[in-house]
Amino acid sequence: MLTMLEFEHVSKVYGNGTCALDDVSLKIEEGEFVFIVGPSGAGKSTLIKLLMKEEDPTEGKIIVAGQDLSSLRHRDVPYLRRKMGVVFQDFRLINELNVFDNVAFAMNVTNSSKRSIERRVPYVLSLMNLADKARAFPSELSGGEQQRVALARALVNNPMLIVADEPTGNIDPHMSWEIMGLLNEINMRKTTVLVVTHEKNLVNAMKKRVIYLEKGRVRSDRMEGQYSER
Amino acid sequence: MRGSRFFYFISQGFKYFKTNKYISLAAIGVLAACLFIVGNFWMIYLNVDINLHRLEEENQTVLFLDDSVEEEAFPEIEKQIVAIENVDTCVFVSKEEAFADYREAYAEEYEIYSELTESGINPLRNSFAVTMKDITLYQETVYQLSKIEGVARIRKQNQTTLDGIMTVAKTIYFVCYWIMGLLLVASLYIIMNTIKIARFTNQRQINIMKFVGATDWFIRWPFIVEGCIIGLLAALLAYLFVWYTYVNVMVKLGGTIAVLELQPFEQVSRQMLLMMCSCGLLVGVVGSAFSIRRYFDV
Numbered sequence: 001m002l003t004m005l006e007f008e009h010v011s012k013v014y015g016n017g018t019c020a021l022d023d024v025s026l027k028i029e030e031g032e033f034v035f036i037v038g039p040s041g042a043g044k045s046t047l048i049k050l051l052m053k054e055e056d057p058t059e060g061k062i063i064v065a066g067q068d069l070s071s072l073r074h075r076d077v078p079y080l081r082r083k084m085g086v087v088f089q090d091f092r093l094i095n096e097l098n099v100f101d102n103v104a105f106a107m108n109v110t111n112s113s114k115r116s117i118e119r120r121v122p123y124v125l126s127l128m129n130l131a132d133k134a135r136a137f138p139s140e141l142s143g144g145e146q147q148r149v150a151l152a153r154a155l156v157n158n159p160m161l162i163v164a165d166e167p168t169g170n171i172d173p174h175m176s177w178e179i180m181g182l183l184n185e186i187n188m189r190k191t192t193v194l195v196v197t198h199e200k201n202l203v204n205a206m207k208k209r210v211i212y213l214e215k216g217r218v219r220s221d222r223m224e225g226q227y228s229e230r
Numbered sequence: 231m232r233g234s235r236f237f238y239f240i241s242q243g244f245k246y247f248k249t250n251k252y253i254s255l256a257a258i259g260v261l262a263a264c265l266f267i268v269g270n271f272w273m274i275y276l277n278v279d280i281n282l283h284r285l286e287e288e289n290q291t292v293l294f295l296d297d298s299v300e301e302e303a304f305p306e307i308e309k310q311i312v313a314i315e316n317v318d319t320c321v322f323v324s325k326e327e328a329f330a331d332y333r334e335a336y337a338e339e340y341e342i343y344s345e346l347t348e349s350g351i352n353p354l355r356n357s358f359a360v361t362m363k364d365i366t367l368y369q370e371t372v373y374q375l376s377k378i379e380g381v382a383r384i385r386k387q388n389q390t391t392l393d394g395i396m397t398v399a400k401t402i403y404f405v406c407y408w409i410m411g412l413l414l415v416a417s418l419y420i421i422m423n424t425i426k427i428a429r430f431t432n433q434r435q436i437n438i439m440k441f442v443g444a445t446d447w448f449i450r451w452p453f454i455v456e457g458c459i460i461g462l463l464a465a466l467l468a469y470l471f472v473w474y475t476y477v478n479v480m481v482k483l484g485g486t487i488a489v490l491e492l493q494p495f496e497q498v499s500r501q502m503l504l505m506m507c508s509c510g511l512l513v514g515v516v517g518s519a520f521s522i523r524r525y526f527d528v
């Protein structure tokens with residue numbers, strides 16, 4: 001099995017002196033489903049920013065799909081980001097575009113042809129149970145639906161890795177189950193999934209690998225883990 | 231760049247322009263006002279320049295040769311004259327030709343000339359008629375010419391008027407350059423800050439583009455297109471105003487100044503349009519591109 005991502009003794013100290021990550025080492029294999037949990041301010045979002053090279057680590061090494069991020073030049077960063085699909089708590093859809101165009105947008109950016117866009121987008125929308133919402137605008141959708149659009153956009157370029165930072169943070173509980181179910185389905189298709197979440201019940205129910213972060217350190221890392229473990 | 235890319239950038243540029251309608255219009259207004267002032271100074275500059283060139287063409291400096299210089303030496307002297315950088319044309323006029331010219335020019339004093347002809351005396355000298363490329367370097371060039379061996383005397387052209395015109399022209403050039411330069415820098419600054427306001431509305435979209443893996447240039451191109459639209463519209467507007475002002479104000483006022491012969495607008499219209507468009511494009515594109523600079527460090 002290929003290693004999808006690896007953190008080796010990674011520390012991140014922000015400009016203002018906040019130490020968000022402190023000597024973090026972890027390894028995630030291809031095809032895994034991993035929860036990252038921990039109290040607010042534990043450094044979970046920072047970990048994702050480092051992964052996307054939105055920030056650089058103060059110390060240590062990060063390897064994504066065999067590539068050392070420190071050796072990546074600025075102009076190569078977009079190609080790293082195309083290997084992963086990201087989803088955020090606040091959806092980050094473009095309000096002026098309808099559902100179809102929001103998803104097609106990610107394909108436009110990566111230089112896909114019109115034909116492949118017209119083939120691929122409806123397919124991904126149907127995977128996310130959004131086939132009948134293609135012409136709707138984000139403001140006309142529920143939180144759960146908007147997050148599914150964001151998921152479709154993350155999936156549309158066939159990424160190796162899906163990264164979700166609190167994907168259910170803004171939607172009501174039973175919709176959260178649906179989103180997690182979809183993420184699980186995505187994972188069944190061999191895509192590695194990394195989910196940051198505060199949803200205790202979901203984490204406990206799903207019996208996946210759980211990495212518990214606290215004050216920038218890995219407190220525990222267990223297969224079929226439970227939420228708050230110390 | 232694929233063809234479809236190109237059209238995507240263009241249409242995206244128009245979209246940005248429309249989303250930020252009011253700010254775009256404000257930017258056009260400011261830029262057009264600046265370009266209008268720049269255009270008027272450019273107009274003055276052009277007119278002075280054209281008049282000066284005319285003066286240059288008309289201006290002839292005559293080098294009289296010493297009578298002792300043998301005919302064989304003429305080509306050598308000509309070579310030396312032409313070697314001077316600022317010399318534009320150089321025509322040899324033999325004393326016989328000069329004599330014939332005089333006789334024609336002063337036909338009423340016919341007797342004097344026929345007397346001279348009969349006695350075989352030609353009081354005139356062999357000479358070279360020289361014109362210069364850049365009349366602002368007149369003094370220096372005359373000095374260089376006077377150093378050539380065999381040149382006995384130099385007849386300069388009404389030097390005092392020339393000096394006067396030169397000083398005025400140089401001052402006008404200087405003022406025009408500075409004002410135009412400062413205005414362009416100022417408008418660039420204003421445009422950059424105006425467009426920056428619009429960027430807050432684009433920020434979300436830029437951010438989304440970045441995390442789905444857009445390259446910097448993919449993000450930048452539409453903004454450059456938007457800058458082109460702003461720059462070109464402002465240039466066109468300024469051009470029309472300059473035209474109107476020139477025909478209705480400047481030409482009427484300028485008619486009273488005798489020295490400066492104002493050109494009809496058609497004569498300078500193409501140069502003016504070109505100037506306005508290039509300045510507009512420059513400011514628009516640079517302003518627009520710079521306004522998104524800070525979004526590129528993540």
Ligand SMILES: Nc1ncnc2c1ncn2[C@@H]1O[C@H](COP(=O)(O)OP(=O)(O)OP(=O)(O)O)[C@@H](O)[C@H]1O
Nearest residue numbers: 014015016018020039040041042043044045046047
């Ligand atoms: N850009 C930044 N500059 C300075 N400090 C930052 C920055 N971003 C995050 N931090 C700090 O780093 C620490 C970790 O932040 P991070 O966002 O990674 O936490 P988190 O685990 O995602 O928390 P939450 O569950 O509330 O989202 C916090 O103390 C935060 O204040």
Ligand SMILES: [Mg+2]
Nearest residue numbers: 044045046165
């Ligand atoms: Mg967070």
